[in-house]
Amino acid sequence: MKVLQASRLRGQKYSNTPYTDGMLNRHLLVVGFCLFSWVGHAQENCAPPITKENVEGLLIETRDSYFPELADVSLRLDTFRSRAYFFQAQPIVKSLTRRRANRRYHVQVNLRLLECPPSMEALQAIMVHELEHVVDYTGWSSARLIKHGAKYSLSMKTKIAYERATDHKVLAKGLHEGLAQYREWVYQWLSPKELLSKRRIYLTPEEIRASP
Numbered sequence: 241m242k243v244l245q246a247s248r249l250r251g252q253k254y255s256n257t258p259y260t261d262g263m264l265n266r267h268l269l270v271v272g273f274c275l276f277s278w279v280g281h282a283q284e285n286c287a288p289p290i291t292k293e294n295v296e297g298l299l300i301e302t303r304d305s306y307f308p309e310l311a312d313v314s315l316r317l318d319t320f321r322s323r324a325y326f327f328q329a330q331p332i333v334k335s336l337t338r339r340r341a342n343r344r345y346h347v348q349v350n351l352r353l354l355e356c357p358p359s360m361e362a363l364q365a366i367m368v369h370e371l372e373h374v375v376d377y378t379g380w381s382s383a384r385l386i387k388h389g390a391k392y393s394l395s396m397k398t399k400i401a402y403e404r405a406t407d408h409k410v411l412a413k414g415l416h417e418g419l420a421q422y423r424e425w426v427y428q429w430l431s432p433k434e435l436l437s438k439r440r441i442y443l444t445p446e447e448i449r450a451s452p
Protein backbone atom coordinates (compact mmCIF):
# COMPACT_ATOMS: atom_id res chain seq x y z
CA MET A 241 0.00 0.00 0.00
CA LYS A 242 1.31 3.41 -0.92
CA VAL A 243 2.11 5.45 2.18
CA LEU A 244 1.97 9.23 2.28
CA GLN A 245 3.87 11.17 4.89
CA ALA A 246 1.68 13.32 7.14
CA SER A 247 4.09 16.18 6.48
CA ARG A 248 2.56 16.52 3.02
CA LEU A 249 -0.73 17.36 4.68
CA ARG A 250 0.20 19.05 7.95
CA GLY A 251 3.77 20.36 7.61
CA GLN A 252 7.00 19.00 9.04
CA LYS A 253 5.97 18.73 12.70
CA TYR A 254 4.67 15.15 12.33
CA SER A 255 6.88 14.11 9.44
CA ASN A 256 7.44 10.62 10.87
CA THR A 257 3.72 9.77 11.15
CA PRO A 258 2.47 7.53 8.29
CA TYR A 259 -0.82 8.52 6.65
CA THR A 260 -2.25 5.94 4.26
CA ASP A 261 -4.39 6.52 1.19
CA GLY A 262 -7.20 4.61 2.87
CA MET A 263 -7.12 6.79 5.98
CA LEU A 264 -7.18 9.91 3.84
CA ASN A 265 -10.12 8.64 1.80
CA ARG A 266 -12.12 7.80 4.93
CA HIS A 267 -11.40 11.23 6.41
CA LEU A 268 -12.51 12.97 3.22
CA LEU A 269 -15.67 10.85 3.11
CA VAL A 270 -16.68 11.88 6.64
CA VAL A 271 -15.94 15.54 6.00
CA GLY A 272 -17.88 15.39 2.75
CA PHE A 273 -20.89 13.83 4.50
CA CYS A 274 -20.86 16.58 7.14
CA LEU A 275 -20.63 19.34 4.57
CA PHE A 276 -23.50 17.80 2.59
CA SER A 277 -25.65 17.64 5.73
CA TRP A 278 -24.80 21.24 6.63
CA VAL A 279 -25.73 22.51 3.17
CA GLY A 280 -29.06 20.76 3.73
CA HIS A 281 -30.05 23.59 6.10
CA ALA A 282 -31.65 25.28 3.12
CA GLN A 283 -34.28 22.54 3.09
CA GLU A 284 -35.46 22.52 6.67
CA ASN A 285 -37.29 19.41 7.81
CA CYS A 286 -39.97 20.83 10.10
CA ALA A 287 -43.45 19.91 11.27
CA PRO A 288 -45.94 22.74 11.95
CA PRO A 289 -44.97 24.99 14.92
CA ILE A 290 -46.02 23.89 18.40
CA THR A 291 -46.33 25.59 21.78
CA LYS A 292 -44.65 24.99 25.10
CA GLU A 293 -48.03 23.69 26.34
CA ASN A 294 -48.02 21.09 23.55
CA VAL A 295 -44.60 19.88 24.68
CA GLU A 296 -45.67 19.85 28.34
CA GLY A 297 -48.65 17.68 27.46
CA LEU A 298 -46.47 15.23 25.51
CA LEU A 299 -43.92 15.15 28.34
CA ILE A 300 -46.56 14.17 30.90
CA GLU A 301 -48.05 11.62 28.51
CA THR A 302 -44.60 10.11 27.88
CA ARG A 303 -43.82 10.00 31.60
CA ASP A 304 -47.11 8.28 32.39
CA SER A 305 -46.71 5.76 29.56
CA TYR A 306 -43.06 4.79 30.04
CA PHE A 307 -42.00 5.90 33.53
CA PRO A 308 -44.68 5.29 36.17
CA GLU A 309 -41.87 5.39 38.75
CA LEU A 310 -41.59 9.14 38.08
CA ALA A 311 -45.26 9.84 38.87
CA ASP A 312 -44.44 11.51 42.20
CA VAL A 313 -41.25 13.25 41.06
CA SER A 314 -41.34 17.05 40.77
CA LEU A 315 -40.78 17.68 37.06
CA ARG A 316 -41.28 20.85 35.07
CA LEU A 317 -40.65 22.04 31.51
CA ASP A 318 -38.49 25.12 30.88
CA THR A 319 -37.20 26.76 27.70
CA PHE A 320 -33.75 27.88 26.58
CA ARG A 321 -31.91 28.84 23.40
CA SER A 322 -28.87 27.10 21.94
CA ARG A 323 -27.29 26.50 18.55
CA ALA A 324 -26.66 22.79 18.92
CA TYR A 325 -28.69 21.50 21.89
CA PHE A 326 -32.46 21.10 21.80
CA PHE A 327 -33.43 19.03 24.85
CA GLN A 328 -31.75 18.51 28.19
CA ALA A 329 -32.78 17.17 31.61
CA GLN A 330 -31.16 18.34 34.83
CA PRO A 331 -31.81 18.51 38.57
CA ILE A 332 -32.70 21.99 39.77
CA VAL A 333 -29.52 23.06 41.53
CA LYS A 334 -31.20 24.56 44.60
CA SER A 335 -32.94 21.26 45.29
CA LEU A 336 -29.67 19.30 45.57
CA THR A 337 -29.49 20.17 49.26
CA ARG A 338 -32.82 18.45 49.86
CA ARG A 339 -33.48 14.80 50.58
CA ARG A 340 -33.48 12.68 47.45
CA ALA A 341 -37.27 12.25 47.49
CA ASN A 342 -37.75 16.01 47.62
CA ARG A 343 -35.47 16.99 44.76
CA ARG A 344 -36.89 18.81 41.73
CA TYR A 345 -35.97 18.33 38.08
CA HIS A 346 -36.62 20.09 34.83
CA VAL A 347 -36.59 19.14 31.18
CA GLN A 348 -35.54 22.06 29.00
CA VAL A 349 -36.59 22.56 25.39
CA ASN A 350 -34.93 24.89 22.91
CA LEU A 351 -37.32 27.60 21.67
CA ARG A 352 -36.11 26.93 18.14
CA LEU A 353 -37.67 23.48 18.37
CA LEU A 354 -41.09 25.02 19.04
CA GLU A 355 -40.74 27.12 15.90
CA CYS A 356 -39.62 24.24 13.68
CA PRO A 357 -40.29 20.91 15.44
CA PRO A 358 -39.52 17.34 14.40
CA SER A 359 -42.29 14.75 14.13
CA MET A 360 -44.31 13.76 17.20
CA GLU A 361 -42.68 10.30 17.00
CA ALA A 362 -39.25 11.94 17.16
CA LEU A 363 -40.31 14.21 20.05
CA GLN A 364 -41.54 11.30 22.12
CA ALA A 365 -38.32 9.34 21.54
CA ILE A 366 -36.10 12.20 22.71
CA MET A 367 -38.35 12.78 25.71
CA VAL A 368 -37.85 9.14 26.67
CA HIS A 369 -34.09 9.72 26.37
CA GLU A 370 -34.27 12.72 28.71
CA LEU A 371 -36.56 10.99 31.18
CA GLU A 372 -34.12 8.08 31.33
CA HIS A 373 -31.64 10.66 32.63
CA VAL A 374 -34.16 11.76 35.26
CA VAL A 375 -34.60 8.14 36.36
CA ASP A 376 -30.83 7.93 36.86
CA TYR A 377 -30.73 11.20 38.79
CA THR A 378 -33.52 10.16 41.17
CA GLY A 379 -31.50 7.09 42.13
CA TRP A 380 -28.25 8.94 42.80
CA SER A 381 -27.11 10.80 45.89
CA SER A 382 -26.40 14.52 45.56
CA ALA A 383 -22.68 13.77 45.83
CA ARG A 384 -22.88 11.30 42.96
CA LEU A 385 -24.89 13.77 40.86
CA ILE A 386 -22.24 16.45 41.33
CA LYS A 387 -19.45 13.97 40.54
CA HIS A 388 -21.28 12.80 37.42
CA GLY A 389 -21.79 16.38 36.26
CA ALA A 390 -18.10 17.14 36.63
CA LYS A 391 -16.96 13.99 34.81
CA TYR A 392 -19.56 14.51 32.08
CA SER A 393 -18.30 18.05 31.46
CA LEU A 394 -14.60 17.20 31.51
CA SER A 395 -14.41 13.74 29.95
CA MET A 396 -15.53 13.04 26.39
CA LYS A 397 -15.18 9.31 27.11
CA THR A 398 -17.68 9.61 30.00
CA LYS A 399 -20.09 11.67 27.90
CA ILE A 400 -20.03 9.21 24.99
CA ALA A 401 -20.50 6.17 27.23
CA TYR A 402 -23.38 7.73 29.16
CA GLU A 403 -25.30 9.15 26.20
CA ARG A 404 -24.95 6.03 24.06
CA ALA A 405 -26.03 3.81 26.97
CA THR A 406 -29.08 6.06 27.39
CA ASP A 407 -29.85 5.77 23.67
CA HIS A 408 -29.81 1.98 24.01
CA LYS A 409 -32.39 2.25 26.82
CA VAL A 410 -34.63 4.17 24.40
CA LEU A 411 -34.19 1.45 21.78
CA ALA A 412 -35.08 -1.19 24.39
CA LYS A 413 -38.50 0.48 24.52
CA GLY A 414 -38.89 0.02 20.75
CA LEU A 415 -38.50 3.67 19.74
CA HIS A 416 -35.93 3.14 16.99
CA GLU A 417 -37.58 5.12 14.21
CA GLY A 418 -38.51 8.06 16.43
CA LEU A 419 -34.96 8.39 17.76
CA ALA A 420 -33.48 8.08 14.24
CA GLN A 421 -35.84 10.77 12.99
CA TYR A 422 -34.90 13.05 15.86
CA ARG A 423 -31.17 12.71 15.11
CA GLU A 424 -31.80 13.45 11.43
CA TRP A 425 -33.80 16.53 12.41
CA VAL A 426 -31.02 17.77 14.73
CA TYR A 427 -28.32 17.28 12.09
CA GLN A 428 -29.87 19.89 9.80
CA TRP A 429 -29.03 22.66 12.29
CA LEU A 430 -25.41 21.80 12.95
CA SER A 431 -22.14 23.08 11.56
CA PRO A 432 -19.79 20.38 10.16
CA LYS A 433 -17.77 20.44 13.40
CA GLU A 434 -20.88 20.14 15.58
CA LEU A 435 -22.18 17.32 13.41
CA LEU A 436 -18.99 15.30 13.80
CA SER A 437 -19.25 15.73 17.57
CA LYS A 438 -22.92 14.68 17.72
CA ARG A 439 -22.30 11.59 15.63
CA ARG A 440 -19.51 10.60 18.01
CA ILE A 441 -21.43 11.18 21.25
CA TYR A 442 -24.87 9.77 20.35
CA LEU A 443 -26.03 6.83 18.27
CA THR A 444 -26.38 7.85 14.64
CA PRO A 445 -29.53 7.16 12.57
CA GLU A 446 -27.62 4.37 10.79
CA GLU A 447 -26.61 2.74 14.07
CA ILE A 448 -30.13 3.13 15.48
CA ARG A 449 -31.86 1.53 12.50
CA ALA A 450 -29.33 -1.31 12.46
CA SER A 451 -29.93 -2.09 16.15
CA PRO A 452 -32.16 -5.02 17.12
